Amino acid sequence: MSKAVRRLKSPYCFSLPHLAIMESQELIPHLLRTEFSKITAVLSRHFGLEHLEVAEDMAGETFLAALETWPYKGVPANPSAWLYAVAKNKAKNYLTRQHLFAEKVVPAFSDTAETLEYEIDLSETNISDSLLQMLFAVCNPVIPWEGQVALSLRFLCGFGIEEIANAFLSNKETINKRLLRAKEKLRQEEIKIELPPANEIGKRIDTVLTTLYLLFNEGYYSESNDRVLREELCAEAMRLVLQLIESPLTNRPPVNALFALMCFQSSRFKARKGNEGEMILYDEQDHNLWDQALISRGAKHLHVASQGNELTQYHLEASIAYWYTVKDDTPEKWENILQLFDHLLKMQYSPVAALNRAFALAKTKGKQAAIAEAEKLQMFQNRFYYALLGDLYVDIDNQLALSNLKKAYNMAGGEAEKCVIKKKIINLNKKLKKE
Numbered sequence: 001m002s003k004a005v006r007r008l009k010s011p012y013c014f015s016l017p018h019l020a021i022m023e024s025q026e027l028i029p030h031l032l033r034t035e036f037s038k039i040t041a042v043l044s045r046h047f048g049l050e051h052l053e054v055a056e057d058m059a060g061e062t063f064l065a066a067l068e069t070w071p072y073k074g075v076p077a078n079p080s081a082w083l084y085a086v087a088k089n090k091a092k093n094y095l096t097r098q099h100l101f102a103e104k105v106v107p108a109f110s111d112t113a114e115t116l117e118y119e120i121d122l123s124e125t126n127i128s129d130s131l132l133q134m135l136f137a138v139c140n141p142v143i144p145w146e147g148q149v150a151l152s153l154r155f156l157c158g159f160g161i162e163e164i165a166n167a168f169l170s171n172k173e174t175i176n177k178r179l180l181r182a183k184e185k186l187r188q189e190e191i192k193i194e195l196p197p198a199n200e201i202g203k204r205i206d207t208v209l210t211t212l213y214l215l216f217n218e219g220y221y222s223e224s225n226d227r228v229l230r231e232e233l234c235a236e237a238m239r240l241v242l243q244l245i246e247s248p249l250t251n252r253p254p255v256n257a258l259f260a261l262m263c264f265q266s267s268r269f270k271a272r273k274g275n276e277g278e279m280i281l282y283d284e285q286d287h288n289l290w291d292q293a294l295i296s297r298g299a300k301h302l303h304v305a306s307q308g309n310e311l312t313q314y315h316l317e318a319s320i321a322y323w324y325t326v327k328d329d330t331p332e333k334w335e336n337i338l339q340l341f342d343h344l345l346k347m348q349y350s351p352v353a354a355l356n357r358a359f360a361l362a363k364t365k366g367k368q369a370a371i372a373e374a375e376k377l378q379m380f381q382n383r384f385y386y387a388l389l390g391d392l393y394v395d396i397d398n399q400l401a402l403s404n405l406k407k408a409y410n411m412a413g414g415e416a417e418k419c420v421i422k423k424k425i426i427n428l429n430k431k432l433k434k435e
Contacts, residue, residue: 147182263298264321
């Protein structure tokens with residue numbers, strides 16, 4: 001990680017007007033997530049991937065300039081435009097220094113003066129093109145799959161090392177080494193930032209979709225700063241997937257299926273979070289808060305995805321998510337969900353999917369059947385495993401239910417999640433006192 005980026009993550013103290021400080025402190029982290037990757041992508045496309053770290057440094061220095069200026073002078077009327085202007089100037093200064101060095105040290109390079117006239121294009125169109133081309137450039141099969149995803153999450157989605165480590169269930173040291181090896185491979189192979197030929201798209205699209213799927217999930221299952229949802233991450237993932245849909249080269253059934261999944265999940269955002277930021281579980285959500293327009297949009301893209309013979313995990317997960325948006329709690333709904341989970345697990349087994357299947361099994365076959373299946377998973381390091389067992393054992397063995405809920409509470413990722421579990425523990429203790 002560049003020095004500038006590391007400094008951005010450091011504590012920063014101001015002795016300036018409180019309002020300006022608060023406004024900038026709230027806005028800059030948001031812009032760091034949404035604009036950092038855009039600036040990095042455009043500059044990397046301009047300089048080439050061999051100068052990826054230079055582009056990252058410039059983007060980081062741009063945000064440092066905001067961090068050092070806005071508390072004094074106030075947040076500009078158009079913060080993004082201010083950042084882009086600073087980034088342009090830094091890029092031009094870099095080109096000037098490179099030109100002067102080449103002119104003095106290697107006179108033969110004096111004809112490179114024309115590079116000073118290059119425009120750093122930070123228009124909306126060029127940003128979108130650069131992000132898409134950068135995504136496919138780093139998702140190159142010359143790099144191992146894990147390196148492709150790690151690079152994408154780092155440079156295009158703005159993930160920190162710890163966030164990437166969490167996504168891979170790994171540690172920061174491993175991720176840092178993986179990123180270094182992947183960047184070195186990009187330099188060795190002289191990879192260009194451009195869309196691959198049409199016959200290469202299919203070989204790379206899976207990794208691209210995996211990256212965007214992980215980005216959305218990081219927002220949907222947020223564990224950062226005790227926030228139940230990070231809508232900005234989900235919105236960025238949806239924007240990038242929609243960009244794939246809008247390109248004839250990448251408008252494919254799995255892409256539409258992934259977008260449908262995101263639409264269905266996003267449709268329940270308002271119902272999933274309470275007024276105090278607390279998590280609201282599915283069975284307690286207000287169905288009137290579900291966004292019907294997003295549900296309809298998801299259904300449209302799922303229909304487009306169903307054309308042809310291709311069936312992917314995204315098709316199945318989108319179909320499951322669709323049934324979760326059906327308000328009526330009927331046997332048909334949960335039977336469909338159960339069958340889809342069965343199909344998904346046969347296609348691509350995942351302990352988390354198996355755990356979610358147990359919830360659907362409880363709805364169709366009863367709690368005892370669900371307990372038997374859930375306990376086979378033996379996910380002793382997973383808090384959701386204990387949370388589910390805690391719910392399933394209620395009114396069957398309340399002491400065991402309480403024990404599982406306490407384990408889930410001790411392993412919970414943040415205060416929002418702990419609040420939900422604590423409420424269940426309190427209610428269960430009341431029930432036990434009456435017994």
